[in-house]
Amino acid sequence: MADKGQSIRTPMGRVRGLGSAHSGxxxxxxxxxxxxxxxxxxxxxxxxxxxxxxxxxxxxxxxxGSPIVAIIMLLFVLTTIYHMYIGMQVVIEDYVHNELAKILLIMSNNFFCVAVGFVCAFAILKMSFGV
Structure with missing residues (x-):
């Protein structure tokens, strides 16, 4: 067993307080x-x-405009957009090594997924409610 004074973390990791994100x-x-x-x-x-x-x-x-069709379409859109969001975030985190580019791409991924989700949901709800 390791002493409590010993750590496998690097000195920079100890200073920054970085460790496992616990979200994988x-x-x-x-x-x-x-x-x-x-x-x-x-x-x-x-x-x-x-x-x-x-x-x-x-x-x-x-x-x-049928309610059941609108529900199926909304669930399809929201599920696939969330799936796309997670997948693109993993690809960006794994393959983009420049920190600034990584941050900008993750922000772009967030904005893109939210925008597409809102546009699709608006279109489906508008057609469903017949407005």
Missing amino acids: TKHFWHQRLTAVAAIPLTIGFFIIMFSVIGRPHAAVTQTL
Whole structure:
């Protein structure tokens, strides 16, 4: 056993107080959970999309305005965007070595995912409520 005075951390790590972020397992499980949840939601999304191909605008609007269809579409969009967010963050953290570029890319990833999520959710809710 090591003495309490001994540490495997570097002197710089002790000064900065840096250590394990304790979030790797959470991200790992969120990535797997969203991947599993996306399977039935993607199937539902494609069934909905293929059912409206070639139909008139009024029929498409009526189909996409259904509450159950809106719920499936919202869940699909939010799940896949969160899955994309986690995946891109991992890629950026693993493969971008310049700290400034890493910070800027992570911020861009956050803004992009939030913007896409809001635009998609707005479009689905607008069509669902018929406003």
